[in-house]
Amino acid sequence: MLDLIADEVDERLIEVNRSFNAPAIVTGLPDYWQTRLPTAVVAEDLDRLTLDSAAHDLVIHAMGLHWASDPIGQIVQARHALRPDGLFLGVMFGGQTLHELRSVLAEAEARVTGGLSPRVAPMAEIRDLGALLQRAGMALPVADAMPLTVTYADIWALMRDLRAMGEANALSARLRHPTRRAVFQEAERLYAQHFGTQDGRISATFEVIFLTGWAPDDSQQKPLRPGSAQVSLAQALGTCEFPPPPSKD
Numbered sequence: 001m002l003d004l005i006a007d008e009v010d011e012r013l014i015e016v017n018r019s020f021n022a023p024a025i026v027t028g029l030p031d032y033w034q035t036r037l038p039t040a041v042v043a044e045d046l047d048r049l050t051l052d053s054a055a056h057d058l059v060i061h062a063m064g065l066h067w068a069s070d071p072i073g074q075i076v077q078a079r080h081a082l083r084p085d086g087l088f089l090g091v092m093f094g095g096q097t098l099h100e101l102r103s104v105l106a107e108a109e110a111r112v113t114g115g116l117s118p119r120v121a122p123m124a125e126i127r128d129l130g131a132l133l134q135r136a137g138m139a140l141p142v143a144d145a146m147p148l149t150v151t152y153a154d155i156w157a158l159m160r161d162l163r164a165m166g167e168a169n170a171l172s173a174r175l176r177h178p179t180r181r182a183v184f185q186e187a188e189r190l191y192a193q194h195f196g197t198q199d200g201r202i203s204a205t206f207e208v209i210f211l212t213g214w215a216p217d218d219s220q221q222k223p224l225r226p227g228s229a230q231v232s233l234a235q236a237l238g239t240c241e242f243p244p245p246p247s248k249d
Helices: 002-016 030-036 071-081 099-113 126-135 155-164 181-195 233-237
Strands: 023-027 041-044 056-062 082-093 139-152 202-214
Touching (some): 002 030, 002 082, 023 030, 023 071, 030 041, 056 071, 071 082, 071 126, 071 202, 099 155, 099 202, 126 139, 126 202, 139 155, 155 202, 181 202
Parallel strands (some): 023 041, 023 056, 056 082
Antiparallel strands (some): 082 202, 139 202
């Protein structure tokens, strides 16, 4: 999974068509990302980022924003670490991630124990995440999603992969004692029943959100003032423009 995400990051940086000479990466998995971007300064995804002001032309926030208690604060700090016209690229999981696992664990726990406990962290929807860039003062903000469907042999293989990615349950309200094995056995049965594939595996959805913005700079394109257009939309499209019908009032 991380390899797919890192490959997509590489593709997006190539599409920018710019050389980055002072990159930085914010991550909770420094060993992995250091091998992908060996020249980058690596900062741990703590509440206060250890990045110098205006020191970087690229800041990548890699797979940590969905765990952040203050995601806007993280992006603001990244903006301050950027030079003018520097690029911010945030990568995180979105709200549709692991919806299958979330539903079967909730149903299994309710059936076996009669209650529920937090197991999969809530994640933001893309329609809300784009606004974070503007609130953080980024210019030319863009948010887009890359849905991925991954198949696993069973629910145990899925959970092993999540632990290897550092995406295990870290919620403060999680259970502090081991979960009864019967809960996971019931979840395994429900997962295979509702989300099984034809070849006997199970499918899991990962919604990867990419947030892109630039540190403000005078050289960047600016939107025109409302009413300053010299050509109407009808002229641009080569169509006829008709007045609205008269009101019936």
